[in-house]
Amino acid sequence: MPDEGMTNLDNSQQKELGAYIGRLLRDSFGKGPEGTFVSIGGHFVTVYLRNFMSPTEQILMEQRQEAMVVSTRATLMEKLIPEIKTGILFITGIELQELYYDWGLHNRSGMMIGISVEPFAAPPVNETYVGKAQVHREVDDISQQAQKVPDETYSCELNRRTLIVIRNGILVAIEKELIRLGYEIALKYAKGNLEKRYLHNSNHFESSLNKKVIDIFLDWDFVRDKSVIAFVLNE
Template structure:
């Protein structure tokens, strides 16, 4: 095992134990993609005690709400402990879940100075940007900025800022952040799953995860892509 692999394995074990402590369950496996200023943690075979009964009664929203509550304590611990383990000063932690697949994704974002400099995009990224802008305009507005970050050959992170509409801003001001997240999550999934993302990227999408920093008017989307055949 290389030093990098050993380092990643240590982070995986730490995050798995933290999930057990805060959620009462640990995933079967965690895949870590560390590419500063981002770290993606993909969880597989992750479900909590008693969720099966709730899902049978069509209470998926309650499952997600409970996970969001539990996530608060986990975020506090990870924000304090991850910097020493991954070498990044954590600015934000985000999460989304695929309940049916028993998978989830945690995203850690490091402190960084944002410049929003113009970046040269290749043809694939230009096509993807057009699709993302059109999709955003259907439920929000055209983002002020959209960043496309390839974390690996099969992990693509999209960062959008300045996309909230007035009613969303008012809901956040009134303290309805959790209600807004619960409402936007399924809508965003349906919207992006119906958009021609795969055609733009040229690869099948295995999973899609989204989360928001409403205070900063920022959205993160992580696409897990099928690996290229060799």
């Protein structure tokens, strides 16, 4: 059973969507997640995956071949994203404009974050949560250490256990050139490792939110010069 606040299992669309994505991942990766928890609010839908790693991937991780796991998953997800968007449209009637994903390979977790064109028929997000100013300040400081201060930072609580942070305008010139030369996957892997290290090492998020940080996920849309961070929290 999911933790209270992560998802509402009485919602048939959430249950159907979780089952659909779990089945799709199992068919594509050979092993699906043991837990697939869907949260919907405002223009956002998140899918939190628990205990998601195939036996082959486990062997590669033991051999310190994490980059190979990330690269293989990126190739598979490139093919799956259109199917995931279609499934969400079919189940909810809402079209996704953007879909981000990331993995917590150290604890076999994962997260997908979708942003819709129209709002879902779901509760609104909380844009005035406690600790918001401190969270923005810390995210901006970490962004500056890794690349540059975002042109714009937005955040909201999707529910008591899911915090979404969106950064616009964070790429520097050398990153844009690497993208132009075709090094997108390598750049995402490097940026992910660097920024996650800063995010996980910060003690400001837990003190500002008065919650424990269980997982942190982040992804980029290089075309939009946009990044999404998802914090999974425990009250």
